[in-house]
Amino acid sequence: MTTEFSTSEIDLVETKENYECVYEKPDTLTDIRFHYCPGCGHGTAHRVLMEVISELGIQEQTIGVAPVGCSVFAYQYMNIDMQEAAHGRASAVATGIKRVLPDKYVFSYQGDGDLAAIGTGETIHTINRGENILILFINNAIYGMTGGQMSPTSLANQVTSTSPYGRDVSFCGNPLKITDLIAHIPGAYYVSRHAVNTAGNVRKLKKAIKLSFEYQKLKKGTCFIEVVSNCPSGWKLSPRDSMQWIEENLFPIYPLGDIKVPTTNI
Amino acid sequence: MAQKKLGREIKLMKGNEALAESAIRAGMHAYFGYPITPQSEILEYLTEQIPSRHGLVLQAESEVAAINMIYGAAGAGARVMTSSSSPGISLMQEGLSYIAAAELPCVVVNVSRGGPGLGTIQPSQGDYFQATKGGGHGDYHLIVLAPASVQEMSDFIFDGFRLAEKYRNPVMILSDGALGQMMEKVELQEEWSLPYTENPWATTGKPASRERNIITSLHIEVELMQEINHRLLAKYEQMKEVEVRFEEYMTNDAEILLSGFGLCARICQKAVDLARAKGIKAGLLRPITLFPFPKKQFAQLGKQVKVILDVEMNAGQMIEDVRLAVNGTCPVEFLGRMGGVIPSPEEVLAKVEAMAESLFTVESGG
Ligand SMILES: Cc1ncc(C[n+]2csc(CCOP(=O)(O)OP(=O)(O)O)c2C)c(N)n1
Numbered sequence: 001m002t003t004e005f006s007t008s009e010i011d012l013v014e015t016k017e018n019y020e021c022v023y024e025k026p027d028t029l030t031d032i033r034f035h036y037c038p039g040c041g042h043g044t045a046h047r048v049l050m051e052v053i054s055e056l057g058i059q060e061q062t063i064g065v066a067p068v069g070c071s072v073f074a075y076q077y078m079n080i081d082m083q084e085a086a087h088g089r090a091s092a093v094a095t096g097i098k099r100v101l102p103d104k105y106v107f108s109y110q111g112d113g114d115l116a117a118i119g120t121g122e123t124i125h126t127i128n129r130g131e132n133i134l135i136l137f138i139n140n141a142i143y144g145m146t147g148g149q150m151s152p153t154s155l156a157n158q159v160t161s162t163s164p165y166g167r168d169v170s171f172c173g174n175p176l177k178i179t180d181l182i183a184h185i186p187g188a189y190y191v192s193r194h195a196v197n198t199a200g201n202v203r204k205l206k207k208a209i210k211l212s213f214e215y216q217k218l219k220k221g222t223c224f225i226e227v228v229s230n231c232p233s234g235w236k237l238s239p240r241d242s243m244q245w246i247e248e249n250l251f252p253i254y255p256l257g258d259i260k261v262p263t264t265n266i
Numbered sequence: 267m268a269q270k271k272l273g274r275e276i277k278l279m280k281g282n283e284a285l286a287e288s289a290i291r292a293g294m295h296a297y298f299g300y301p302i303t304p305q306s307e308i309l310e311y312l313t314e315q316i317p318s319r320h321g322l323v324l325q326a327e328s329e330v331a332a333i334n335m336i337y338g339a340a341g342a343g344a345r346v347m348t349s350s351s352s353p354g355i356s357l358m359q360e361g362l363s364y365i366a367a368a369e370l371p372c373v374v375v376n377v378s379r380g381g382p383g384l385g386t387i388q389p390s391q392g393d394y395f396q397a398t399k400g401g402g403h404g405d406y407h408l409i410v411l412a413p414a415s416v417q418e419m420s421d422f423i424f425d426g427f428r429l430a431e432k433y434r435n436p437v438m439i440l441s442d443g444a445l446g447q448m449m450e451k452v453e454l455q456e457e458w459s460l461p462y463t464e465n466p467w468a469t470t471g472k473p474a475s476r477e478r479n480i481i482t483s484l485h486i487e488v489e490l491m492q493e494i495n496h497r498l499l500a501k502y503e504q505m506k507e508v509e510v511r512f513e514e515y516m517t518n519d520a521e522i523l524l525s526g527f528g529l530c531a532r533i534c535q536k537a538v539d540l541a542r543a544k545g546i547k548a549g550l551l552r553p554i555t556l557f558p559f560p561k562k563q564f565a566q567l568g569k570q571v572k573v574i575l576d577v578e579m580n581a582g583q584m585i586e587d588v589r590l591a592v593n594g595t596c597p598v599e600f601l602g603r604m605g606g607v608i609p610s611p612e613e614v615l616a617k618v619e620a621m622a623e624s625l626f627t628v629e630s631g632g
Contacts, residue, residue, distance in 0.1 A: 061471045063342065075480045081469035083341045084482035086364050089334035092326070096338025096346075097469065099322055100296050104471050122334070125327035 026054035030079045039239020041229030042071050044196040045138055045205075049109070050078055052209045062105040065094045067119070069111035070144040088119025091126035094133045105216055107134040112153040113143045116178040120152075123178070130187030130221035134212045137179065137224065140231040141250060148234030152176040155249055160234070175253055179226040183260040189221030191260035195228040197243045201256070215262065228254050272457040281419040282307035282446040284454070285349075285375060285439075288423040290315060291457040295344035296322040298335035300354060303387040304443035305377035308349045329354040333361030333374075340370035341481035343468025345427055349375035351443070352393050353384065355401075362436055363402030366498070367483030371430035373423065374408070375439045377446035380606040388606020389443035391528060394583035397440045398557045405495055407502050408438040409509065410556040412527040416450035424460050429509065431463075433501055440556060442579070444529050444608060502558070511554035512563050516542065520549025521625070522618055523567050525588050526577040527553050529608065534577050537614035544615075546622045556584070561591040568592030572625055577601045577614055 028050040034043045053062050059080055066074035068087035075082035085093040090108035098106040115123050115137050123135070142160055143149040149162040153175050157166035167175075183191040190212055194205035205227060212223035228250050230242040237245055272291065279287070286308045289297065297316075299309045312323040326332035332348050339346045350358065355376045365372060376397065380390035397410045409429050411422045419441060426437040472478045485491040513531070516538050517523065524534040531552035541548035551567055553560050564587075568574065573596055576585040582600050589598050601617050603609045 060473050063469045063471060065338070072484060075478075075482060079472070079478055081472045081479045082481070083338060083469055084368075084480070084484055085337070086334065086360055089330070089337075089361070092331040092334035093338035093341075095324075095331075096296070096298065096335035096340075097342045099324060099335070100339045100342050100344040100346075101470060121327055122331050125331065 026051045028054040028059050028079050030077055032076045034077060035073060036070065037233045039230065039232045039242060040070070041140065041196045041227065042138060044202060045136070045227050045229065046071075046074065046077055048196070048202060048206045049107075049136065049209055052206060052213060053080065056210065056213055058105050058213065061103075062107070063097050063101065065090045065097070065106070065108040067093075067108070067110055067114050068145070069114050071109055071111065071138065072145070074109055088114050088117070089122055090114065091119065091131070091133070091135060092122045095126055095129070095131050098131055098133050102132070102219075105213055107136060109136045110138065111144065112137070112139045112141065112151045116152045116176050120178070123182070124185070127182055127185045127187045127222045127224065130189070132216055132219045132221065134209070134216060134223045134225065136209070137226045138229050139226055139254065140229045140234070141175070142231045142234040144231045144234050148231070148236075152178070155253060177254065179224065179254075179259060182224055187221050188224055188260055189262055190215050190223040192224075192258045193226040193228065193254060193256050195246065195251075195256055197230070197246045220262070226254070228256065272454075274456050275454045277452055277454060278449055279416060279452050280307060280447060280449050281416045281441065282377065283311045284416050284420040284452045285423055286311035287315070287454060288420040289347050290319055290321060291455055292424050292427050292460045293345060293458055293462055294321050294347050294427070296324070296339045296346045297348065298324050298326050298332040298339070298346070299348045299350065300326050300329050300332050302351045302354045304379060304389075304446050305349050305351045305375065307446070308375065308377075329357035330361065333358040333365070336372050337361055337365050337368070337370060340365065340372045341368065341469050343465040343470055345371075345431070345462060347373040347375065347423075349377065351376065352378045352381050352390070355393060355396070359396075359402035362408065363400070363404050363406060364483050365436050366406035366408065367404065367494075368481050369434040370436070370481065371427075371434050373426040373430055373437050373439065375441065377441045377443060379443050380604065386606040387443060389445070389529065389579065389608060390604070390606060391442060391530065391579040391583070392581070392604070393440065394556065394578070394580060397438050398559070398587070406498060407557050408436050409433065409505060409558075410438045410440050412440050412554060412556050413445060414528050414531045414552070416445070416448065416452045419445055420452050420454055424455055427460055433505065435501065440528065442529055443606075506558040509555060510558045510560050510562075512560035513550075513552040513554060514563070515550040515552070517549035517551060517567060519547055520567070520570070521547040521572045522549070522621055523571040523574045524548060524550045524577060524614070524618070525552070525564070525574055525584070526550070527556060527584060530577045530579060533609055533611050534614060536611035537618060540611055540615045541618045541622075544619070546618060548618055553584070559587050559591070561587070564588055564591035565593065565595075568595040571596055573621055574598045575601060575614075575617060575621060577609060579603055579608065
């Protein structure tokens, strides 16, 4: 096995020279391999975010915060200064950073359990203060890291390890559309919902992230981007089926598009 | 903003206000906090003063948010402080554990009140265990300073920032509602007299010239986690070697040793005077740093005195450390008041007199 593997690697190195490089890893990502499960949206979201930071040339001015959740190791991959935060507290940590470094770019990268359950208070108040940060909200409708438990954004009747008979909304509440709530807060400057399930959606997300960093420079309030994502392991679906599940089940509840856009142009 | 440098000044101030003023003078960059009696004057004083002076003050939505703002700002290299009182300090414990683990400097003030639960807004020392034994989860310690006067409420801010930055460790100032609320003469230290050096480990944005800075407390590999545990332990051992602070009063020939921290130390000092006037050889050992604890001093005096009387405004917390330190070389008795009740020097004297009498009876009858 080992010999076979190393031979194929050598082949790869040799053949590389005959090809033109058209798409490569941005310098804002390290060489460390992602630990994410096959097909997981976190990897794509990481990449798009770091591409934007590279393209805008703001690597030296950006500080990221990733709390507990599957993306807690984000600091291993993102080649920028980063802080790991306690579960739910990413936006408070980001507030602390931004308040003492007001001219730097700051983002938090949070899951749905983190942002919409344990950290709901911090989420609402960070945005209510209009902290000039980007909150990137990866909504996979499940607690990925702890093994697929029900999250506030899990769908009605969704089977998870803590809703084995499906989410009973009369008992556990309905899926929380926190992004729609947030759009009502005056401190929110730009609120948009995206996905990483198709190349087209990835491109739209990238545009939105770019815009949000440009907005951050204006110091007009919080930019909030939801990424409707997947969790093949937690959902117990193949990567391909999980993509379809997003389309059929999540998009009707979490429709894509801008929810709040600045009224004045930059 | 005009950066007029204030010199040393003598004023009549509340403990909470003297502490807040000293934080500004010590060059605090940012304060995050949430109102709670009996320490709200700290937040109020800062929100009044800071706009025309320097630094930043932000009222957080909770103590949970406040301590995590502290984490973020300290990680970004700023000199930061928060304050609260007992129930709020309980809410900060997870954050403090993370801060200790990520080795970030900050000062946390607990102007404590009676508990458990919502308890009372009156002074208490019931948070001794929480403050000195870690408080949150995992193996860690805060450096704990216990002021006994408005002067020390002021001075310990400077000491607190200095120690926090020296060790990259959170420092707690464990005060109480009486010290926070009472007014006394205080000599304020000179503004900007505490040097500040930039922290090379801070997340300020990664220039091409250095590797990225990461603030984290996550170490999945057990060997690495254990290595970090050992590193933290070594730091605490060093604190025990060089940072222990205490005060002795009339201990040279003392036969009965009083022990107490903070407000109780003041009460005990008065009780020592009263006892001496009656010919009783009483003395006082007052721990100023509760962690690191003056263990050696207690061990030494434990061999000299006949008995120790530990006085606390709780059900008996520091007494466990006193007993551990003397390790059975002399008996340790306790006088405790709870629920916001402050013991009077006369009460302490009465107990000392009773102890002296029983010692005398035993000796003469012996
Ligand atoms: C205070 C606290 N409670 C619970 C946990 C356990 N925990 C870790 S991650 C997580 C949920 C993560 O889910 P989500 O935020 O949706 O992110 P995902 O893993 O799906 O990306 C939980 C409950 C913790 N680390 N800390």
